[in-house]
Amino acid sequence: xxxxxxxxxxxxxxxxxxxxxxxxxxxxxxxxxxxxxxxxxxxxxxxxxxxxxxxxxxxxxxxxxxxxxxxxxxxxxxxxxxxxxxxxxxxxxxxxxxxxxxxxxxxxxxxxxxxxxxxxxxxxxxxxxxxxxxxxxxxxxxxxxxxxxxxxxxxxxxxxxxxxxxxxxxxxxxxxxxxxxxxxxxxxxxxxxxxxxxxxxxxxxxxxxxxxxxxxxxxxxxxxxxxxxxxxxxxxxxxxxxxxxxxxxxxxxxxxxxxxxxxxxxxxxxxxxxxxxxxxxxxxxxxxxxxxxxxxxxxxxxxxxxxxxxxxxxxxxxxxxxxxxxxxxxxxxxxxxxxxxxxxxxxxxxxxxxxxxxxxxxxxxxxxxxxxxxxxxxxxxxxxxxxxx
Amino acid sequence: xxxxxxxxxxxxxxxxxxxxxxxxxxxxxxxxxxxxxxxxxxxxxxxxxxxxxxxxxxxxxxxxxxxxxxxxxxxxxxxxxxxxxxxxxxxxxxxxxxxxxxxxxxxxxxxxxxxxxxxxxxxxxxxxxxxxxxxxxxxxxxxxxxxxxxxxxxxxxxxxxxxxxxxxxxxxxxxxxxxxxxxxxxxxxxxxxxxxxxxxxxxxxxxxxxxxxxxxxxxxxxxxxxxxxxxxxxxxxxxxxxxxxxxxxxxxxxxxxxxxxxxxxxxxxxxxxxxxxxxxxxxxxxxxxxxxxxxxxxxxxxxxxxxxxxxxxxxxxxxxxxxxxxxxxxxxxxxxxxxxxxxxxxxxxxxxxxxxxxxxxxxxxxxxxxxxxxxxxxxxxxxxxxxxx
Numbered sequence: 001x002x003x004x005x006x007x008x009x010x011x012x013x014x015x016x017x018x019x020x021x022x023x024x025x026x027x028x029x030x031x032x033x034x035x036x037x038x039x040x041x042x043x044x045x046x047x048x049x050x051x052x053x054x055x056x057x058x059x060x061x062x063x064x065x066x067x068x069x070x071x072x073x074x075x076x077x078x079x080x081x082x083x084x085x086x087x088x089x090x091x092x093x094x095x096x097x098x099x100x101x102x103x104x105x106x107x108x109x110x111x112x113x114x115x116x117x118x119x120x121x122x123x124x125x126x127x128x129x130x131x132x133x134x135x136x137x138x139x140x141x142x143x144x145x146x147x148x149x150x151x152x153x154x155x156x157x158x159x160x161x162x163x164x165x166x167x168x169x170x171x172x173x174x175x176x177x178x179x180x181x182x183x184x185x186x187x188x189x190x191x192x193x194x195x196x197x198x199x200x201x202x203x204x205x206x207x208x209x210x211x212x213x214x215x216x217x218x219x220x221x222x223x224x225x226x227x228x229x230x231x232x233x234x235x236x237x238x239x240x241x242x243x244x245x246x247x248x249x250x251x252x253x254x255x256x257x258x259x260x261x262x263x264x265x266x267x268x269x270x271x272x273x274x275x276x277x278x279x280x281x282x283x284x285x286x287x288x289x290x291x292x293x294x295x296x297x298x299x300x301x302x303x304x305x306x307x308x309x310x311x312x313x314x315x316x317x318x319x320x321x322x323x324x325x326x327x328x329x330x331x332x333x334x335x336x337x338x339x340x341x342x343x344x345x346x347x348x349x350x351x352x353x354x355x356x357x358x359x360x361x362x363x364x365x366x367x368x369x370x371x372x373x374x375x376x377x378x379x380x381x382x383x384x385x386x387x388x389x
Numbered sequence: 390x391x392x393x394x395x396x397x398x399x400x401x402x403x404x405x406x407x408x409x410x411x412x413x414x415x416x417x418x419x420x421x422x423x424x425x426x427x428x429x430x431x432x433x434x435x436x437x438x439x440x441x442x443x444x445x446x447x448x449x450x451x452x453x454x455x456x457x458x459x460x461x462x463x464x465x466x467x468x469x470x471x472x473x474x475x476x477x478x479x480x481x482x483x484x485x486x487x488x489x490x491x492x493x494x495x496x497x498x499x500x501x502x503x504x505x506x507x508x509x510x511x512x513x514x515x516x517x518x519x520x521x522x523x524x525x526x527x528x529x530x531x532x533x534x535x536x537x538x539x540x541x542x543x544x545x546x547x548x549x550x551x552x553x554x555x556x557x558x559x560x561x562x563x564x565x566x567x568x569x570x571x572x573x574x575x576x577x578x579x580x581x582x583x584x585x586x587x588x589x590x591x592x593x594x595x596x597x598x599x600x601x602x603x604x605x606x607x608x609x610x611x612x613x614x615x616x617x618x619x620x621x622x623x624x625x626x627x628x629x630x631x632x633x634x635x636x637x638x639x640x641x642x643x644x645x646x647x648x649x650x651x652x653x654x655x656x657x658x659x660x661x662x663x664x665x666x667x668x669x670x671x672x673x674x675x676x677x678x679x680x681x682x683x684x685x686x687x688x689x690x691x692x693x694x695x696x697x698x699x700x701x702x703x704x705x706x707x708x709x710x711x712x713x714x715x716x717x718x719x720x721x722x723x724x725x726x727x728x729x730x731x732x733x734x735x736x737x738x739x740x741x742x743x744x745x746x747x748x749x750x751x752x753x754x755x756x757x758x759x760x761x762x763x764x765x766x767x768x769x770x771x772x773x774x775x776x777x778x
Contacts, residue, residue, distance in 0.1 A: 008433065016426035016434075016630070024420045031413045031599060037405035041699070041714060042706045044397065045405075074463030074601060077619040077629035085616075100619025100628060107618075205630060210420060212463060212601070212632035227474075227616065229496075230466040230489025239489060240466035241405070241594060243601035310430070317431045325430060 009321045009366045009373075013298060013359030014144060014183065019249070020208040020360075026252040027210065030245035038242050039231065052244050055251035059215060062258045063200065064191040071216045071224075071234040072247055076182040076203035079216040080104060080138070082238065083178040083199045086224035089135035094121045095342035096145075101138050101180065102338075109133075118291040119148035119343050127158045130175070134162075137177045141195075142184035145339040145355060146290035147299025149188065152179055156196030176222055182206050182214070186257035187265055187296050198222050202254075204246070208360065209253030213246035260360075268358045269297035271367045275356065276300055278371040283378060285389035287349055289340070298358040303345065304378050306387040307352040315377040316354075321370050324355045398710045398755045398762075402687060402748030403533060403572065408638070409597040415641040416599065419634035427631050428620065441633050444640035448604060451647045452589065453580040460605045460613075460623040461636050465571040465592035468605040469493060469527070471627065472567040472588045475613035478524035483510045484731035485534075490527050490569065491727075498522075507680040508537035508732050516547045519564070523551075526566045530584075531573035534728040534744060535679035536688025538577065541568055545585030565611055571595050571603070575646035576654055576685050587611050591643075593635070597749065598642030602635035649749075657747045658686035660756045664745065665689055667760040672767060674778035676738050678729070687747040692734065693767050695776040696741040704766040705743075710759050713744045 036045035038052050056067040073079045077100045084091065084104040091105045094113045102112070111129040115121045126137060137159055142149045159177040166173065181190050182203035192200055199222065204213040218224055218235070226232075230239030279286055279302055287303040304312070309325040316323055340350040356370065382389060425434035427441050445456040462468045466489045473480065473493040480494045483502045491501070500518040504510045515526060526548055531538045548566040555562065570579050571592035581589055588611065593602040607613055607624070615621075619628030668675055668691055676692040693701070698714040705712055729739040745759065771778060 012426070012429060012431075015429050016424055018422070018424040019420035021421060024417070027420075028413070031408040031416075032410060033407070035405050035407040037401070040401060040404050040711075041702050042401075042711045044711070074467070074632070075629045078463070078617050080619070081617045081628075098619070100617075103618040103628075210634065211630055212635060228467050228470040228489075229492040230469070230487070239470075239492075240464045241600055243463070245599065246601060313430050322429075322431045322433070 007320060009369055010361065011321065011323045011356040011358065011370060013362075014206070014355065014357035015324055016211075017206060017208045017359060019210055020253060020256055022256065023209055023249045023252045027245040027249040030248050034244070038244060039233070048244055052242055052247060055247045058251040059202075059247075059254050060217075062190075062254045063202070063217060064193050065217050068235070069218055069220060071218060071237050072243065073214045073216055073234075073238060074212045074243075075205065075214040076100070076180060076201050077214075079201035079203075079214045080178075080180055082216050082224065082227050083201065084136060084138060085227055086237075087135040087174065087176065089133040089173060090131050091136045091138070092126060092129045092134060093138045094150075096143055096148075096339045097138065097140055098144050098180065101140070105138065115342055117344050119143050119146050119289070119339070120291055120294065121150055121155070123151055123154040123158050126155050127162070130158075130162050132171060133173055135174055135176070137175075139177075139179060140183065141179050141181040141188065141190070142296045143290070143339065144183050145337060146301045146343070147183075147296035147357075148291045149184065149294040149296065151294075152195050152197065159198075160196065174223070184296060185254075186261060187268075187298060189261075192217055192219070199224070204250035204253055207253045207257040210246050210249045213243060213250045215250070264360070265297045268362065271362055271364065272298060272300050272358055274364075275367050275371055276302070279374060282375050283389040287345070289343060289345065289353070298362075300356040300358075301353065302356070303349045303353040304381075304389055305346075305349040305352050306385065306389070307378055307381045309351060309353050311381060312352075312354055312374075312377055315380065316373050319369075319373040319377070321373045323370075324357070325353065396709060398758055399750065400710065400712045400745040400747065400759060402751075403595070403744065403746035404713055405600075406595060406597045406748060408599055409642060409645055411645065412598055412638045412641045416634040416638040419637050423633070427633060428622070437633055441631055441636060444636045447640040448591075448636075448643050449606075451579075451643045452591070452606060453582050454606050457624070458607055458609060460607060460626050461632065462603045462605055462623075462627060463601045463632075464594065464603040465489070465569060465590050466603075468590035468592075468603045469567075469569055471605050471613065471616050472590065473525060473527060474616055475626075476524040476563065476565065478522040478562060479520050480525045480527070481515060481518045481523060482527045483539075485532055485537075485728045486527065486529055487533050487569065490529070494527065504731055506733050508532050508535050508678070508728070509680055509683065510539055510544070512540055512543040512547045515544050516551070519547075519551050521560060522562055524563055524565065526564075528566075528568060529572065530568050530570040530577065530579070531685045532679070532728065533572050534726060535690045535732070536572075536685035536746075537680045538573065538683040538685065540683075541584050541586065548587075549585065563612070573685060574643075575650060576657075576687060578650075581606055581608070588613070593639035593642055596642045596646040598639045599635050602632060602639045604639070653749070654686045657751065660751055660753065661687060661689050661747055663753075664756050664760055665691070668763060671764045672778040676734070678732060678734065678742070687751075689745040689747075690742065691745070692738045692742040693770075693778055694735075694738040694741050695774065695778070696767055696770045698740060698742050700770060701741075701743055701763075701766055704769065705762050708758075708762040708766070710762045712759075713746070714742065
């Protein structure tokens with residue numbers, strides 16, 4: 001990454017992405033010159049209101065939606081909480097969801113559905129978990145630790161079938177399907193109609209946009225209970241003077257990500273595969289997690305059983321290679337990743353895991369450097385502990 | 390305002406402030422170069438985490454608090470909702486609070502206390518409204534429409550007295566005092582210890598910082614129930630990857646506002662008084678609202694009974710003078726301001742109200758231009774309708 005005083009090789013794009021300079025440039029005028037409150041009555045403010053609406057339109061277009069179906073939020077965590085807290089009754093998610101989903105759902109009656117060893121949930125298990133009073137199912141499009149892509153369309157069909165059955169039997173309990181698509185945005189085709197979801201979360205910070213800017217798409221007709229009340233700026237569901245600069249930046253980032261998607265997916269999956277082949281060749285005992293086919297193009301989750309991942313991160317950092325241990329959130333709290341436990345990794349394997357996520361500045365050279373650095377570091381640790389892989 | 394292609398005379402600083410160029414400059418590196426997730430384990434991310442913590446420390450210092458007492462939010466509306474929804478039982482506020490406060494409090498048992506004709510609440514009426522199950526009192530430091538400053542210290546004493554009485558009688562119901570100080574920040578001395586409040590809301594967007602960046606200060610020992618859950622980044626009370634650039638900008642804005650406060654209050658109150666004297670001399674029938682002494686230095690709320698304020702705003706805009714009708718939120722929804730009804734303005738007076746709020750780019754010249762423009766516009770409207778003031 002050439003923006004640093006010292007070159008670093010960044011492999012943690014799932015944790016944070018740099019703001020694209022075009023995005024930063026698009027945002028700037030809305031900080032200093034076009035600072036007006038979009039609710040104000042005079043022409044310069046009305047112009048800002050129009051440009052804000054247009055930015056929402058641009059974001060909506062990238063997912064096949066309309067601007068008046070978007071609730072802009074302060075990021076994926078708020079969108080997720082808004083979706084989940086917007087409903088009552090029993091709620092369902094999977095064992096491998098992000099902490100924000102699991103914690104929000106844990107506040108009420110809930111079921112956490114198991115996943116298989118590759119992190120995929122079986123839609124039939126979602127169907128079995130649905131009770132007469134279930135109001136919400138929440139499954140992420142792609143997992144934040146291992147990159148496994150879920151069968152979202154099939155889950156949507158399950159939810160839709162139950163909804164029809166309820167209508168026939170006169171059960172008026174709502175049932176909606178929320179999908180957190182923040183980790184897959186820019187790498188997968190996200191079209192709300194084709195996915196068949198009712199609520200969808202996106203996050204600007206994952207696609208080279210600003211932090212703390214997100215959206216909850218709400219299918220027309222779906223009633224979400226407001227959490228933050230006040231001026232009612234976002235469809236009456238979310239209040240607060242609009243983050244004009246942030247949403248303008250999000251729109252620019254969404255455009256760029258959508259335009260680059262097809263070529264970037266090919267490029268990144270090739271680079272990722274090169275890395276995995278190299279590590280596999282050197283360490284036959286290494287464990288690669290996530291689905292081999294249904295997986296984000298930029299994810300490489302690898303475990304070196306018996307090696308201490310925290311030491312590995314430290315050794316790699318000394319070689320200017322920045323990687324994550326598990327997810328950033330889990331790493332921070334010092335507990336073992338629930339995702340890795342859910343897919344059946346034993347403690348020794350889980351504790352030897354690093355996550356490399358590739359991005360726009362990842363090149364063939366940086367992959368070779370990372371590969372060499374990891375091989376050296378793992379060998380060094382194996383030599384120290386007398387381990388073999 | 391020199392930043393526009395055409396010079397405009399902006400008098401709506403209470404609705405929005407331009408981001409100070411120094412603030413925008415401070416934010417920029419944290420968008421593009423220092424983009425790391427503060428929870429990540431490697432050195433460049435740890436550096437960002439430290440700088441984020443330091444920004445919170447700078448903000449805390451300006452209100453006599455500590456960094457680990459601040460919950461960063463997406464603006465005043467979220468802070469207010471977090472404070473109010475963080476408690477149960479009966480809640481109290483005044484008739485003149487911002488929509489976010491009144492709507493959040495309206496969700497449960499509540500009392501709206503009346504104010505006097507100048508918009509001030511009598512702390513004794515707060516005392517009378519407190520019930521055995523009251524858990525929260527929320528009063529803004531300064532009103533967002535008429536600028537009246539509330540007797541916050543006296544209200545804090547009332548709340549504190551009840552708390553002591555409860556302790557003696559074994560009533561364990563919590564009772565806290567939340568103060569939304571977003572409108573007064575930069576113009577009043579805001580020190581949480583001297584004010585005696587338990588929860589305090591501030592907003593970067595009111596002090597030449599970025600939009601959608603706010604804080605809820607929480608007195609140590611006060612338990613606020615979390616609303617948005619997940620990674621637990623903000624004291625476990627609020628989750629989401631930190632808005633690093635926004636909080637860095639907030640800190641810079643808070644420093645500048647604090648340094649400028651004393652001189653700016655003198656300068657703005659002189660300019661505001663000049664404007665009011667001029668309007669009063671020309672229209673003896675004009676009504677000035679807000680407290681003559683306990684009022685923000687930059688607020689001028691004036692009513693021309695019988696004149697249509699919306700037409701006035703339009704006529705002034707044609708002369709490049711930008712003012713508000715009532716509050717931006719109220720104006721947007723097209724309903725009469727609840728604040729003006731609460732202070733006893735009749736419909737004709739309320740509907741002829743404009744709010745001018747001064748700020749850093751307001752000069753003696755711009756005050757003269759605004760004064761002349763208002764006099765001309767009001768005379769034009771009076772001539773059209775045959776009115777006299």
